[in-house]
Amino acid sequence: MKYTSIIISLFFALLQLNAQFFTSPFPDTAPVVGYSLETAFPGLTFSYPNSVVTMRVRTNAFGDPLLYVQGRYGQLTFVNLNNPTNKVVALDNVANTFYVADSGFLCMAFHPTKPYLFTFGTETNKLAGNMSDKLIRWQIDTNTDKIIASSKTVLIDQVDTSQEHTGGALAFGPDGYLYVSLGDEGGQNGVLRNTQIITNKFFSAVMRIDVDELPTNLLPNPSSATIAHYRIPNDNPYIGITSFNGYPVDPFTVRTEFWAVGFRNPHRMSFDTNGDLWLGDVGNVRWEEVNKVIKGGNYGWNGYEGNEITTFKEAISNHNILNYVGPVWTYPHSAIAIGYDPRFIGNCIIGGFVYHGNKYPYLKGKYLCADYISKNIWAISLTPQFKVERIAVSEASPSEIYLNPVTGDILIGCLSPGTISKLVPANVTIGVPNTLADTGLFDNVSTLEFKSGILPYDVANTFWSDNAIKSRWFFLPANTSITRTSENYIFPPGSVFIKNFKYNLIQNDPNSQFNLETRFIVVTTNGAYGLTYRWDSDQLNATLVPDQGLDITINVDRSGIIDPTPWHFPARSECSTCHNSTPNFVLGFSDRQLNTTITNELGQIVNQLIDLSALGVFSNPVYSTNGIPSLSKADDTSYSLEHRFKSYTDANCAYCHQPNGPGRGDWDARFSVPINMSSIINGSVIDDLGITNAKVVVAGNTNLSIMFHRIADFYSLHQPEEYHMPPLGTHEVNHSGVKLLHDYIISIAPRTNWLIGIINNSHDEFPQENRINDLSPGSWFGLDDDFYTSGTYPSGFNNLASSIHIEQDEPSSNWERALTNGDRTNRLHFVVSETKNATLKIGFRKGGWMINGVVQSSTMPPTGNLHDIVLIHKTLTNSTIIWQGGINANTTLTIPLIVDSGPNTIEFIRTGPIVTGNSYWVMFDYVSLNTN
Structure with missing residues (x-):
């Protein structure tokens, strides 16, 4: 009986192979508007x-x-x-x-x-x-x-x-x-x-x-x-x-x-x-x-x-x-x-x-x-x-x-x-089907029963859509497949992704659900376009929304009080605001979103990535999810706050806020980017909404965190509607998301009295820290140091040399250090007062040399290896450790710090003959401080 069950399951699974293929009823290019x-x-x-x-x-x-x-x-x-x-x-x-x-x-x-x-x-x-x-x-x-x-x-x-x-x-x-x-x-x-x-x-x-x-x-x-x-x-x-x-x-x-x-x-x-x-x-x-x-x-x-x-x-x-x-x-x-x-x-x-x-x-x-x-x-x-x-x-x-x-x-x-x-x-070009029934995709439109070849899927963390209940499907053209990559999949032209939106007409009552709209994203050779259909009042069919979109009011019963709730059907041009080229047009269809447990159409509890792989969806299928990330839901406490926060920003922000994305600001919302490299914590903001000392997120302080205000403060003094995020398709506060942001920001331990300076007698080191001439060269306490007050701490920025500094536009030459004859040491001096033990990491390029004002390749050693750094001297209170630098061009030094350990000094020391005519430099890539 056991083997019979396995054979039956395999039989039905084989029937499903290639079931994701279907001929698209939509034009190969975007709908015509003139x-x-x-x-x-x-x-x-x-x-x-x-x-x-x-x-x-x-x-x-x-x-x-x-x-x-x-x-x-x-x-x-x-x-x-x-x-x-x-x-x-x-x-x-x-x-x-x-x-x-x-x-x-x-x-x-x-x-x-x-x-x-x-x-x-x-x-x-x-x-x-x-x-x-x-x-x-x-x-x-x-x-x-x-x-x-x-x-x-x-x-x-x-x-x-x-x-x-x-x-x-x-x-x-x-x-x-x-x-x-x-x-x-x-x-x-x-x-x-x-x-x-x-x-x-x-x-x-x-x-x-x-x-x-x-x-x-x-x-x-x-x-x-x-x-x-x-x-x-x-x-x-x-x-x-x-x-x-x-x-x-x-x-x-x-x-x-x-x-x-x-x-x-x-x-x-x-x-x-x-x-x-x-x-x-x-x-x-x-x-x-x-x-x-x-x-x-x-x-x-x-x-x-x-x-x-x-x-x-x-x-x-x-x-x-x-x-x-x-x-x-x-x-x-x-x-x-x-x-x-x-x-x-x-x-x-x-x-x-x-x-x-x-x-x-x-x-x-x-x-x-x-x-x-x-x-x-x-x-x-x-x-x-x-x-x-x-x-x-x-x-x-x-x-x-x-x-x-x-x-x-x-x-x-x-x-x-x-x-x-x-x-x-x-x-x-050919016109677009005027109704859902005209698409030919359904066996029964009113019950959303799709024809064979159109597959459902789910996501690990859903984009916020004003409490709408969403369902998703997709299909591919015959004899094609999706290529998986670590960030954004590559989709064959003719791929179609479908999302249906329902709404509870009585708050929290699933028996009152009402179909609102069904949206389509159609992948083309050169991009993608979107369409949306509004469901008729009798719930039997849905009609194509006009090109310019549509706004309606839904009367929602909230505890016996009828609340007129706005709903926006997007214009076709608005679809591309989120479905843009940076995430490759399709959102929510990625390793990190699909790597979740589902009940498939055979009633089996399976991993969705592996299940889709078995159906031939991917050119590079998944046989094991070991090492593949998965997003988490905002309220899933089995995951850490940081994991849930990064999942939220990936689903709700990253389609715009990532390198080369259309979002303003230099922070990166992708799940794959470590929080200390994302420029989220203490990252500079484009618009501070009139809040002094505001950053994207300030550790332990929601009042100074612009991300929190943009998501939490609907129609407040801080938050006119045009500044709200996400910028489209939402009129209601995402309370679970707001709570997650609040809890995460408050949980980040404030860093206090973080001070970076240089001890040396040279007048040319770091000459314009914070764009101000060093008035006291040779004294770390007199230098115009980076001083991070309570609630802030230094964050990395794209591994650039300037990321050592909170001002991300600071020239990296401010953090280069001449190692000329008679000036052989470069001490990075800092004072750390922590409430718990921490780890300091210093990344530097000992091959990032400057010769006569020209920066050489970071993988190119200095001439003859005569002026390389030979050791790094680390001094903690009551202890001294010698660390041999090795021969790697890019090196990270990790230093454990003890609570209230007092002043700590790092020395970079070179050896070699007298330098004539050239200056050799070392550049710091980043400094990060993380509590243990």
């Missing part, structure tokens, strides 16, 4: 490291039109538009390019008459330990059409302490001058104080310079960032001025390069044929804007955002902004878009150009632009009546709109996955 997108160059991709940032056309010496495609990671390629079948690498600048957040190889422009290419972007600054904004001129080899790397000539080299708001647009005007757009350096609300200032650095402006250096033009005023090879057009608006915004200025310190000011992050700009300069300026937290840039115009940031006067504490008074020019068009961020048509919302404007071609008669004379987050593409009618229309929705996030001069196609470049598409008329 125009749709097709691949512009079949067979050609511009994937990593050449994701599409900018496109420009140059006609070569043979008359061939070449489309150059710039990737943010530092590579430039081109295709011949007469025969676009292959691409050629024109320049590889990857090794020099700094590409985090908004930074990278950002924009380019070809000189209109000379064989020069100009680029603007960010490069690694070895000395500052961060990055520099660089305007560079390159010479073109007219025989090969490649860029001569050795011809690199830097015009502007400016240290940039932030990785955000770099701006990045170049364009030659009809006057022959080069126009350059520049962001405000970064930080929320203009906190770095670079706006409405014309006597400091090259930020928050559009510049106009003469790269031909005509003798009738002027030399630039001296600047630490100016290398020159350009002049100032003699009619630039700020030449010779003695006041700005009503305040006196020295005309000899004015940045006479400026043409217009008051921009936050002007990301794309272009000239119309009539000479008008159009620009898209990325907004703060409320409004995106399109501007027409004029000479001497002041576009208001940070006293204005869009047409709205700003009220945050960093804002300059709008009364102090003269020559203010308002935007041509603004549209709201999704977080404040209550009552707005979702077809006209977004979070990151991508400026385009005014179309004058013949291929798209309806678009002639209209300004084209897009949004990187909502993926909406718009056409703005300028005359005779102003009008904005959404003409298409991209599947991937658009980063550039450009014109193919050979075919007349409007091209849409996408940063990820590095595709170039073209705009085509709407009638080339």
Whole structure:
């Protein structure tokens, strides 16, 4: 009988093999909304490291039109538009390019008459330990059409302490001058104080310079960032001025390069044929804007955002902004878009150009632009009546709109996955089923009985959806499978993921459940799109929600009181806010979410990952879950508070808040990232909501923890609705999530009296700690030390040298230490007063050497190994331990600390002959302190 049962189970399991396959009823591309997108160059991709940032056309010496495609990671390629079948690498600048957040190889422009290419972007600054904004001129080899790397000539080299708001647009005007757009350096609300200032650095402006250096033009005023090879057009608006915004200025310190000011992050700009300069300026937290840039115009940031006067504490008074020019068009961020048509919302404007071609008669004379987050593409009618229309929705996030001069196609470049598409008329795609019954996916719609081939699945930790009860299914195209990776799976085009939402019409009464909506995520070749269906009142079928979404009110009985509860059906463009390219579009279908126990369709209690593997779902199946992480539910006390907290942030935050994600801020919500490496605890915030000393999370203090306020404080003074997180699809407080956040934050032990300094007689070590000159060199207590008060402690940041410091934008050179002759020791001095024993970890690169100001490879030993660190001397109270460093380039020293052990000193000691001509340095990667 035992063996008969096993055989029957195997028989039914074999019947289920390949049961996940089903033919999709949905279009292969996103639903049409006027125009749709097709691949512009079949067979050609511009994937990593050449994701599409900018496109420009140059006609070569043979008359061939070449489309150059710039990737943010530092590579430039081109295709011949007469025969676009292959691409050629024109320049590889990857090794020099700094590409985090908004930074990278950002924009380019070809000189209109000379064989020069100009680029603007960010490069690694070895000395500052961060990055520099660089305007560079390159010479073109007219025989090969490649860029001569050795011809690199830097015009502007400016240290940039932030990785955000770099701006990045170049364009030659009809006057022959080069126009350059520049962001405000970064930080929320203009906190770095670079706006409405014309006597400091090259930020928050559009510049106009003469790269031909005509003798009738002027030399630039001296600047630490100016290398020159350009002049100032003699009619630039700020030449010779003695006041700005009503305040006196020295005309000899004015940045006479400026043409217009008051921009936050002007990301794309272009000239119309009539000479008008159009620009898209990325907004703060409320409004995106399109501007027409004029000479001497002041576009208001940070006293204005869009047409709205700003009220945050960093804002300059709008009364102090003269020559203010308002935007041509603004549209709201999704977080404040209550009552707005979702077809006209977004979070990151991508400026385009005014179309004058013949291929798209309806678009002639209209300004084209897009949004990187909502993926909406718009056409703005300028005359005779102003009008904005959404003409298409991209599947991937658009980063550039450009014109193919050979075919007349409007091209849409996408940063990820590095595709170039073209705009085509709407009638080339198939429509979407109008009802659930029309999809053909169900044996019985009203009972949600799916046809064979569509499989249910569950998740370990569910995304918060206002107490809705959710069920999930999926199917794949025939003869395909999903490839598992440690973070985000790779899904075959045609995969479909289904989620149904029910709601209790009587609070906590499962017998009162009512179907609200059923959503679909359809994976395509270039991305994914979403659809949602609203259930009819008779619960027999559901109807496709309009493209712009829908808002309704549900009357919920809460303890005998009828409570009108809002419910939002998302617009199709809103789906991409969460289902974006960073998590590969599909959420909740990953190792850590699927690694949970379920009862399968055979009634067996099984591990879901192993069960799906047995059904042939994965190309790399799971046979054992040993070593595979699993998320936990907020109230599952069998897991630690930290495990549950990390599970919560992974499910509810990580789709935006991770490297290269659309979320603002530098913290990483992924479960796989250790808490001390995530920049969550004591991590810097973009917007402090007016709370002094606020961080993402402050140990032991919910009042200073912005994450807590954004999730817990609905409609409070701290928390206007537009600042609430998650930003979409929720109107109710997640009480279990709030309790988890509270309990976790309170549980983190505050660190007190953490002090880091240097004991040495050298005057050049750590010279500008906290950006303040060391007034007492040679004395650790007189140094401008890192001092962490109660409730905070130092946290790592992406393993960068600057992560030793709570200020994440601090140049890493502040933490490099010269080991020159006669100055051989480098002591890291600290005082720790703990309520319990702790462990200190110091990570350092003993091969991270600097020679004559140039940082060498971290795996490259110093010359002849003569100047390597030979030992690390650790001194605790009443004890001395000698630790041999070994030969590894990257080393971590772990030091146990005893309660109230008093001062502790670490010495890094080198040996070797007298150093002449070179300085050798050691760099600290991180310092972390963890209680045992």
